[in-house]
Amino acid sequence: QECEQTKVAVLGAGVAGIRAAQELSNNGVDDFVLIEYQDRIGGRMHDVKFGQGPDGVPYKVEAGANWVQGTVTGDGPENPISVLAKKYNITTLVTDQDSLAMFDQHGSTDFKYAIDEFGEALEKVVVDAGSLLYNDLQDRTFRAGFRLEGWDPLKNDSYRQTAEWWLFDGEFIYHPEESSEIFTSVAENATFNYYSPDNLFVYDQRGFATIIREEAKTFLPDSDPRLRLSTEVTRIEYDDDSVTVHTNQGTCVHADYAIMTFSLGVLQKKAVEFVPPLPAWKQAAISSFELGTYTKIFMQFDTPFWDNKQYLIYADPETRGYYPEFQPLDIPGALEGSGLLIATVVNDQSYRVEAQTNEQTQAEVMEVLRTMYGPQVPDPTHLWYKRWSQTPWAYGSYSNWPPATSLQSHQNLRTNVGNLFFAGEATSQEFFGYLQGAYLEGQYTAEFVASCIGGSGNCTTSDDEKRYPVLTGVTPYNLYNWEHGWVADTLA
Numbered sequence: 001q002e003c004e005q006t007k008v009a010v011l012g013a014g015v016a017g018i019r020a021a022q023e024l025s026n027n028g029v030d031d032f033v034l035i036e037y038q039d040r041i042g043g044r045m046h047d048v049k050f051g052q053g054p055d056g057v058p059y060k061v062e063a064g065a066n067w068v069q070g071t072v073t074g075d076g077p078e079n080p081i082s083v084l085a086k087k088y089n090i091t092t093l094v095t096d097q098d099s100l101a102m103f104d105q106h107g108s109t110d111f112k113y114a115i116d117e118f119g120e121a122l123e124k125v126v127v128d129a130g131s132l133l134y135n136d137l138q139d140r141t142f143r144a145g146f147r148l149e150g151w152d153p154l155k156n157d158s159y160r161q162t163a164e165w166w167l168f169d170g171e172f173i174y175h176p177e178e179s180s181e182i183f184t185s186v187a188e189n190a191t192f193n194y195y196s197p198d199n200l201f202v203y204d205q206r207g208f209a210t211i212i213r214e215e216a217k218t219f220l221p222d223s224d225p226r227l228r229l230s231t232e233v234t235r236i237e238y239d240d241d242s243v244t245v246h247t248n249q250g251t252c253v254h255a256d257y258a259i260m261t262f263s264l265g266v267l268q269k270k271a272v273e274f275v276p277p278l279p280a281w282k283q284a285a286i287s288s289f290e291l292g293t294y295t296k297i298f299m300q301f302d303t304p305f306w307d308n309k310q311y312l313i314y315a316d317p318e319t320r321g322y323y324p325e326f327q328p329l330d331i332p333g334a335l336e337g338s339g340l341l342i343a344t345v346v347n348d349q350s351y352r353v354e355a356q357t358n359e360q361t362q363a364e365v366m367e368v369l370r371t372m373y374g375p376q377v378p379d380p381t382h383l384w385y386k387r388w389s390q391t392p393w394a395y396g397s398y399s400n401w402p403p404a405t406s407l408q409s410h411q412n413l414r415t416n417v418g419n420l421f422f423a424g425e426a427t428s429q430e431f432f433g434y435l436q437g438a439y440l441e442g443q444y445t446a447e448f449v450a451s452c453i454g455g456s457g458n459c460t461t462s463d464d465e466k467r468y469p470v471l472t473g474v475t476p477y478n479l480y481n482w483e484h485g486w487v488a489d490t491l492a
């Protein structure tokens, strides 16, 4: 088959893909094609129409990314997403975690003390993680770090468990047991200390992805034939000279280089065939990181019945993470008069809820809301949620580093194989999980590829990105001995 020729195939038109194509264009590389599964750009920035406004027009809500996380401190570095949000006058509400009402199985209550205790422990663990990193010490779970700082709530201490869920699982998707102390702290520090502690909640009725749609227009005019929407990449053949990309349309593109920005979930679920199969070190890296699920259940009510607070936090007495967080959008300074309310679940509760029908989920959520506010609370007029764990172009929401990973194994996720390059939220060393991670990785990879094109020859043999074909453990082999309780030769 004769394939179309191009210099760079950019695969995926989310934040990383659009930023990569823009950076190629900035570097004078205009001979590229951009191939995208969906009929829109933006990827996991995903505004959708929901409910009904007073004029009959639905509201826009954010099924995917919703916050600008970290902005700028003084004249320090600014989060590029914050720069774009300002550039396009994105409407936001400054998140105030003190604007909250708390509930348990008996209704209104107060467990602010638990939230404060948790916040203090978190700060201490992040400092401890810095010393582990700095002194090249073994990583541990975030739970271990918490225990060492005296934070280890009983399983039936629903107030402390809920405080922990809200400020940890609600951000990193996973439990502290499932998260690396060092690298989760890096993500927290990079976003909230390097930039700033601010979170701006986006409720712009043009949609958050306006920033990406508008940026795309700066180098990709409307109907530019280089953008191929509704086209699924099914097979990628790569070597040290070129990459050939096959699509579900029966078409193919032969490129000198490709920048692949599909989510970690797409790679883990083997939704794309690689020829030759990805090397063992690459497959190990792809398997080693986690893509979590964060599910937002959107509801609209005829009349708001909630407190005028940004957060309503519910401590279920039996199940940690059972509908623990509600965010009213119908509050002063946001979408007043909209009757909109979001319920959030993550991780195991997401998988459970995403496997249910809307009706089943509505029955559960309403039982919780009636526990919180009384039996008179009416059913919503609309309810909808996106099932991220089942979405074939994502298979999850955003990534996290489990314990027992290392910078080297993450670098293996990030690095190229032949002329096929990888970029996206999950490849970011410091900003994984966040929009800025996707943005900066798209930029970095495109700069690298543009420098290859501008250079004298094939940069993957002369100027390869760093990789680690062999990752070593932290215990030298000669210490597997009797003194360490290693009494039998159990290695195959």
Ligand SMILES: Cc1cc2nc3c(=O)[nH]c(=O)nc-3n(C[C@H](O)[C@H](O)[C@H](O)COP(=O)(O)OP(=O)(O)OC[C@H]3O[C@@H](n4cnc5c(N)ncnc54)[C@H](O)[C@@H]3O)c2cc1C
Pocket: 011, 012, 013, 014, 015, 016, 017, 035, 036, 037, 038, 041, 042, 043, 044, 045, 063, 064, 065, 066, 067, 068, 069, 231, 232, 233, 234, 261, 262, 263, 266, 271, 272, 294, 295, 296, 388, 392, 393, 394, 396, 397, 398, 423, 424, 425, 426, 433, 434, 435, 436, 437, 438
């Ligand atoms: C529910 C949720 C909440 C979030 N909240 C926040 C937040 O508040 N703040 C924040 O900073 N970040 C948040 N994030 C994370 C943020 O959305 C991501 O980090 C970022 O959007 C990832 O961008 P990306 O370009 O790396 O990947 P993607 O956006 O996934 O882009 C990859 C693109 O590749 C396409 N693709 C996949 N497979 C194929 C294929 N086979 N062929 C062709 N195209 C394909 C996809 O359709 C997609 O458009 C959230 C994410 C989710 C899902």
